[in-house]
Amino acid sequence: MTGRLLLLGLVVVALGLFNAGPRPTSADKLKLVYQWTLLRSPNNDSGSDSKVVFTANNAAPIDAGDNFNAYGNLPMGVTHHKGFLYVTIPRRRTGIPATLNVIDLARNPSVNGPVLQPYPNLLFNSLRSDLSADPKRIVSVYRTQVDRCSRLWFVDTGHLEYPGDAARQVQRPALWVIDLTTQRGERRFEIPPEMVEFGYGIPNIEVDVDANDCGRAYAYIPDYEWQRLYVYGLSENRMWRFEHNYFSFEPRYGDFNVAGRRFVWRDGIFSVAVGGRWEQSATERTVYLHSMASTSEIAVSNRVLQNETLARLGNGVYASAFRHLGSRGPNTQSTSHAYDPVTGVLFFAEVNRNSIGCWNTNRSFSPDNHGIVHLDNEEMIYPADLKIDTEGDLWVISNRLPIWIYSRLNTTEVNYRIWRQSAFRAAAGTICE
């Protein structure tokens, strides 16, 4: 049994490598947009960004006794919208001036080391010197999402994930919605304690907006720690949650081997992607989701997720609405995934094989129908986030996280990279075409 599985694994890996290699009709790989050895302090940049007008005051008090900690500023998430990249730096070390940042593509033509600007400004991102709660500020953000109505959505975990005893919950986790056109905060929703006690297990967010009505929108918020899915309704201004065994890690797939570091992770539900039609329904959409320490993909109708009554009835009533599609194949453990509505392809950031994977949702779900768009054991180490913008471009950030955690980044090498490719061209020439 094990021998056959191993053989199957080797065959699939070999096929995967072949897919990634040069072929006449091979996919266009992702193109490098930016790269850094380490990030630089935003205070060192003289050009203040005139687009950012969130509040009048862009000056901030010195952040809780911190000096800029270049090594601690590890970028994690990337989202693109109309020429601006929103880049997050979760506060896992001291000395991080801003957890939410922006890069203006037009003003940063060089691929090397652009400076991140706090978004919408430094004050909004600053910790109070006594580390007290402040609902007008954010503490730590992992990943963001932009919807078709030009709104930036994210969860501030409210948690300082500092090593050892220094870790602390500064304030309640909160969902934010910022209108990128007016630069105004449109909504702040404090996640109630009945949903979750602490915010530190919230890595990601997906937004599902009605095709005709920006006021009707839902946020799907995974929690890998407590293995739950929170759903927030914008018009309801309420949150409810789902629990399911499928939100758990899979014990057989918790072993990671990244850039020579072996480690075991137990991260549950991590990424949610709104896909195309649910079966033959004209109104329901398929929502895909997966755990990080897992190779399975799960599907559910968005009508199920949007039904608070159903959520309250409990797992015994809704459990069968979640479908286990199958395994994506060996070493396909994935952080973020995202759906491109034009091609119908789901793209995966695959952290256990330094690759970007794909599956055409119009084909049957099997490892054979999963392809590799881009694989690079040097430059694509740990793709931490993958998002698709409203123009159909794929954006990826790779950050060598396991080396940062378990050993030490080589600070003379490039460690962080942001990549881009049109979803259509990325899928072309692969099994996902």
Ligand SMILES: *[C@@H]1O[C@H](CO)[C@@H](O)[C@H](O)[C@H]1NC(C)=O
């Ligand atoms: C600016 O950068 C230099 C070198 O990169 C560093 O020594 C200095 O501390 C930085 N200044 C601020 C205010 O962060």
Ligand SMILES: *[C@@H]1O[C@H](CO)[C@@H](O)[C@H](O)[C@H]1NC(C)=O
């Ligand atoms: C929500 O779920 C409940 C319980 O299954 C059901 O009675 C109700 O019709 C559902 N509402 C919608 C809008 O589907």
Ligand SMILES: *[C@@H]1O[C@H](CO)[C@@H](O)[C@H](O)[C@H]1NC(C)=O
């Ligand atoms: C999916 O495939 C079927 C059969 O090949 C085809 O009729 C249909 O148009 C495809 N749908 C999409 C969205 O590509």
Ligand SMILES: *[C@@H]1O[C@H](CO)[C@@H](O)[C@H](O)[C@H]1NC(C)=O
């Ligand atoms: C860091 O990277 C540089 C360039 O690749 C290499 O010459 C150097 O040996 C590396 N340092 C360590 C400690 O690995």
